[in-house]
Structure formats: structure tokens, C-alpha cells
Amino acid sequence: xxxxxxxxxxxxxxxxxxxxxxxxxxxxxxxxxxxxxxxxxxxxxxxxxxxxxxxxxxxxxxxxxxxxxxxxxxxxxxxxxxxxxxxxxxxxxxxxxxxxxxxxxxxxxxxxxxxxxxxxxxxxxxxxxxxxxxxxxxxxxxxxxxxxxxxxxxxxx
Numbered sequence: 520x521x522x523x524x525x526x527x528x529x530x531x532x533x534x535x536x537x538x539x540x541x542x543x544x545x546x547x548x549x550x551x552x553x554x555x556x557x558x559x560x561x562x563x564x565x566x567x568x569x570x571x572x573x574x575x576x577x578x579x580x581x582x583x584x585x586x587x588x589x590x591x592x593x594x595x596x597x598x599x600x601x602x603x604x605x606x607x608x609x610x611x612x613x614x615x616x617x618x619x620x621x622x623x624x625x626x627x628x629x630x631x632x633x634x635x636x637x638x639x640x641x642x643x644x645x646x647x648x649x650x651x652x653x654x655x656x657x658x659x660x661x662x663x664x665x666x667x668x669x670x671x672x673x674x675x676x
Contacts, residue, residue: 522624524624524644524655525652525655526655527651528652528655529650529652530650530652532545535590536613537610537611537613538595538598538602538610538613543610545650546586547648551586552586552645552646552648552653553645553646554585554643555643555645556589556641556643557591557639557640557641557642558591558639558641558661559591559592561591561593561597561598561611562597565641565661567601568661569662569664569665570589570605571607572664573589573607573665574605574608576669588610589607589611590611590614590625591613591614592615592616592639593615620639620640625639625640625657626639641659641660641661642655642658643655643659644656645668645672654668654671656671
């Protein structure tokens with residue numbers, strides 16, 4: 520597992536397939552930032568809540584200069600079903616070998632019901648237009664995370 524990222528680090532570049540099978544690369548656009556959030560599994564209660572919160576906040580986030588990318592180890596077909604069912608309007612990317620999650624420090628040891636295992640750590644990294652990390656948050660909660668992120672980025676509700 521890679522170390523967790525911190526503000527000022529260079530964000531690892533990546534190219535992953537989205538829910539349509541199209542390659543998506545970490546974008547770099549003048550005056551645009553990218554919120555990259557990692558979630559364990561599409562169509563589970565917490566991940567659905569978090570994705571729908573991002574969907575519902577997308578217009579205001581985009582208006583403030585932030586694009587959103589969601590990344591999970593799920594296969595493309597599962598992502599396609601999740602996008603369609605929940606009406607998600609931003610790209611979800613498939614990281615089946617969790618190499619991008621590892622590079623971002625979002626893959627590591629987890630504990631659940633007394634068992635320790637390796638898995639995806641719910642995380643969010645905000646990358647600026649120069650490819651630098653602005654915010655890196657790990658072990659975030661699915662519920663209320665988008666509202667907290669908005670506060671941390673000093674965005675109006």
C-alpha cells in the first residue's frame with residue numbers, strides 16, 4: 520500500500536474505464552479542480568448515499584470549478600447498472616486491480632466485526648488544475664461527507 524497523500528503532493532496520474540467502457544484520464548483543465556472519491560462497492564447502502572449526494576451537489580460543485588470522479592474496484596458492467604439505476608451524472612471508474620486506489624493511499628488494512636483484511640478505504644482527494652493535491656481525506660463517512668467536503672473547501676451551500 521502506498522502512503523496516504525497530503526496537500527501539496529503530486530496526484531498520481533491514471534487512466535481507467537468508466538461505466539460505458541470509455542477510457543478516462545485524470546483531467547487537467549485551467550481553472551478546474553477534480554474531486555476523486557474512492558468507494559468500496561457500487562449499489563451498497565453507504566456507497567449509494569454518497570454517490571447520490573455527489574449527484575445532487577454536482578451542479579453547484581461544477582459551478583465552483585470542481586468536477587467529480589468516483590472510483591471503485593467494481594467491474595464496468597456493475598458501474599453501468601449503478602449509474603442507470605441511480606441516475607448518476609458524473610463518471611464512475613473501474614479500478615479492478617485497485618492500482619489507482621493503492622497509488623492514492625485508498626487501499627489498505629481495514630477492520631470489520633473483529634476481522635482484519637485488505638480493502639478499499641473510503642477516501643476523497645481533491646486535485647487542482649496543476650495536478651497537485653489540495654485536500655486528502657481518508658476513512659470518511661458516506662453520510663454527510665459531501666456536506667463536510669463543501670465546508671472544508673469553503674463552498675457555500
